Amino acid sequence: MVRADGAKLAGKIVESPGNAGVSFATVALLSSKDSTLSTGSVADENGVFTISNVTSGNYILRVTNMGYQTRYVPNVSVATEANFLDLGNIVMLPEAQKLNEVVVKGEKSMIVDDIDKKIVNIGKDMLATSNNLSDLLEKVPAVSLDENGNPQVRGKGNVVVLIDGKPSNLYGSDLPTILQSFPANLIERIDVMTTPSAKYEGEGASGVIDIITKKDKIRGTNGTMRVSLGNRNNHNASGNISYRAGKLSINASLNAQNRNMTWKRNLNRENFISETSSRLEQSGTGENKGKNAFGRVGINYDFNEKNAVEVGFNYSANQNNNGSNLLNETTLSTGAVQERFNRISNSKGNGGNSNFSLDYRRKFNKKDQQLNFTSSYSIGQSDGESYYTQESAVDSLLRNQQNFRDNNRKSLFLNTDYTWPITPKSTFEVGLRSRTSSNDNTNSFYNLNRETGNYVFDPNISNIFGYKDATYTGFMTFSQKTDLWGLRAGLRVTDYNQDINQISINHEFSVHFLTLVPSLAVTRKLGESAQLKLNYSRRVQRPEADWLNPYTDVSDPRNIQSGNPNLRPEFTHKAEMGYSSYEADGGWGPSLFMDYSNNAITRIRTIDERGISLTQFDNVGRELSYGVETDFSQKIGDVLKINASGRVYRTEVVSQVAQIDNRTWSYSGNLNAFVTLPMDFRASAYVNYEGPRAIAQGTREGIFVANMGIRKDLMEKKATISFNVQDIFLSRAYKNQLNTSTYSQNSLWQQTNRLVNMTFQYRFGKISSGTGDDA
Structure with missing residues (x-):
């Protein structure tokens, strides 16, 4: 007897070659009559799928997944008397790229080597041990984070x-906060461009990172919920x-x-510039607390096969509370204490920050011919207040200060790109972009008058700053391919x-x-999966507003900072020659690289006879x-998967004017290992080491970080629970050594609380039946 609720279909989605399961x-x-959607499902992480309640009839099975060619299985016939139909293995092929120089690995967590970038697809293993975008970036080859969380x-x-x-x-306006606020499970892939083509931003002397978010195209409703304690x-x-x-x-x-992050800081500086040498010692601790929220809504409407529009809104909010207590002690060469105070x-x-976006896409009859228009308007504000107390046994060192800050900013981004396939093997792309922004910043300092008990405004260390910039860009690229060769040339x-107004x-x-x-x-191309590539790009690093602002920050009175209005842009020549070979179970991509700048922008620290240092950005000379x-990746059986990267390199910073000649060989690397354990457990480990490297006036010592995690799938793989530890050995210590003719300095900044969390994630979704144009 036929079941009233219809038949069940089952099968497994696998990749060729190797028959590895294609997850999700x-x-x-x-x-089969009109190609309308009847029903569907999503495969599990092993590629197995089932579809229930299928009525009798003739169907076409369509299988899609990012990084693979769409697979159609025709003539799927469900008989009236059928209860179960096993479709067996359904093979998918990696997606062929436009220039034939991209080879897609077998799993989404692997690397794709494009002609001008490396694409890191964010797989389930990386997501299981990452709460936010900062966590993901640390796992990307060649990418690390500094002590402030900047990539x-x-x-x-x-x-x-x-x-x-x-x-x-x-x-x-604050990039580390943005990265910490952005949920990891919204990210589809991360593109890293060390020698970007002219299509991408011309700024960024070290390169460009483009973070691509997920854009669901399946019908029905699906989503995730995630809680981490x-x-x-x-x-x-x-x-x-997501709903479609x-x-x-x-x-x-x-x-x-x-x-909630706690930290410690130590600084020792020998002062040689005064007649009697002295030594400054700073030591103390601090705590940074913060709350942030991030929300986004996007609506996409496909008018037809050729025209689509998308509108979006993003909003972020943050609060922070920071505190520190630093002991400052200056001693003379005789051992006598010159001054001692605590600064609290x-x-x-x-x-x-609110952001509104409008995007329009137009496709033409010719394959790959397309016009894109994108626009974004952003408005934001921030305010803050700081209170400083300086305690000492000496009356002249006593201080009570107040600092009030207010910032308002606006920006508008407009972009249009047109892609024209001249022939089946050559493509021309042209684009225009404009970006305008304004920033009004008020920074007011008040000192306590101990005789009157009132706080008095100090114009010497206060600042009212107005800033505007406007950037207008045009670019064009030309791509040509043959069976063996690929070429992409461009010019931006x-x-x-910049309009800078130091109003104060x-x-x-x-x-x-x-x-x-x-x-x-x-x-x-050297075969089906191997290729050689040669890349060159000229980059420009334009001075940022804070680098130009001549306002002097005296929040640490023994280490003050100021902008430099005389900064000029830094131009960097970047060249790279590489080989890559990626197959289903792994591969590697070695390369030689070189970066050269003859007017590099870097921080320079000088010292006066009182032992007070001033830090400014400057064009120091040759870097x-x-x-x-x-990079290297390998899948070892069904148990172990490894992603790794490493480099050996030399850094040189030379400036005759600043009397700098610093040259150092260094090495660094990271390793991600994912282990499949019994009972649906998986473990992961991440280690990263950044070796010592030359900086202006000194050396930054090596930094070692180790993280680990373990996860288990629950509820028929709809849910995951994971336990993660970051900075296991509390080894993320940033140490600098600076040596000049006027001073010698050693400094340390280190986070003192390792992060331990337990995370639960639940995935839900259903493919609904529907009618209308197939998307």
Whole structure:
């Protein structure tokens, strides 16, 4: 007798070659008459799927997944008397890229080597041990984070971070907060460009990181919920949901986080400039507490096969409370104590940022011919207040200060790209972009008058700062392929304007730069899975507003900071020659690289006779780095998977004017290991080491970090529970050694609380039947 609820279909989605299961592929059952969707499901992490309640009839099975060619299985016939139909293994092929120089690995967590970038697909293992975008970035080859949470590429800062091709500052002004607020499970892949083509931002002397978010195209409703509880009140909760019916799709997400980080700081500096040498010792501890929330909503509507529009809204908010207590002691060479005081600071702040976006996509009759228009408008504000108390046995060293800050900012981003396939093997792309922004910043300092008991405004250390910039860019790229060769050449022209108004001292000036950024990439196939490539790009690092602002920050009175209005852009030549070979179970991609700049922007510290240091950005001279690096991945049976990267390189910083000649060989690398255990357990380990490297006036010592995690799938793999530990050995210690003719300094900054958390994640979703155009 036929079951009233219909038949059940089952099968397994596998990849060719190797028959490895394709995780979480979308399986849709289409009517053979008009290709409308009847029902469907999502495969589990092993590629196994079932579809229940299938009525009798003839169907077409469609299987889709990111990184694979869409697979159609025709003539799926369900007889009236059928209860169960086993479709067996359904083989999918890796997706062929436009220039034939991209080889996709067998699992989404592997690396894809494109002609001008490396693509890291975020797989389930990386997501299981990552709560936010910061956690993900540390697992990406060649990427690390500095002590403030800013991304570095090959151990160097000055990295441009994009989100879906748009500047990350549209989401807020503080990049580390943005990265910590962005939920990891919204990320589809991360593109790392060490020698970007002219299509991408010309800024970023070290490279460009483009973070691509997920965009569900399946019908029905699906999503995830995630809760993480950590030690010392470090908690996180997030959720996202996607819905698609017919031509309309809606996605929304929300993330909330509570952070608590403790740290210690030590600094020892010998002062040689005065007639009697002296020694400054600073030591103390601090705590940074913060709360942030991030939400986004996106609506996409496909008018037809050729036209689609998407509107989006993002909002982020953050609160922070920071405190520190630093002991300052200056002794003379005779051993006598010259001065001693404790400086206690407490500060709090609030901020918010709203972003509105409108994107339009137009496809033409010719394959791959497309017009894209994107726009974003962002508005944000932040305010804060700090209170400083200086305690000493000497009356002249007693201080009570108040600092009040207010910041308002706006930005508008417009972009249009047109892709024209001239022939089946050649493509021309052209684009125009504009970005305008303004920033009004008030920073007021007050000192306590001990005679009157009133706080008095101090104009010498206060600042009212107005800033505007406008960037207009045009680019074009040309791509050509043959069976063995690939070529991509490009040129970007940028007109950059800055208007700087130091209102508090009536100092107003403008800066204008016109820059050319050429790029060239050549590839040569050596087989089905191997290729050689040669890349060149010229990069420019334009001075940021804070680097130019001549305001002097005296929050640490023995180490003050100021901007430099005389900064000029830094131009960097980047070249790379590499080999890559990736197959289903792993591969590697070694390369030789070189970065050269003859006017590098870097921090310079000088000291006066009182032992007070002043730190400013300056164009110091020549900076050169070169070496060899490789990434490596390997799947060993069904138990162990390894992703790793490493490099050996030399850094040189030389400036005759600043009397700097610093040259150092170094090495660094990271390793991610994922182990499959019995009873649906999986364990992971991550280690990273950044070796010593040359910086202006000294050396940064090596940094070692180790993390681990273990996870278990529950509820028929719909849920995951994981336990994670970050910085297991509390070894993330940032140490600098500076040596000049006027001073010698050693410093340490280290987070003192390791992060331990337990995370529960639940995935839900159903593919619904529907009618209308198939999307």
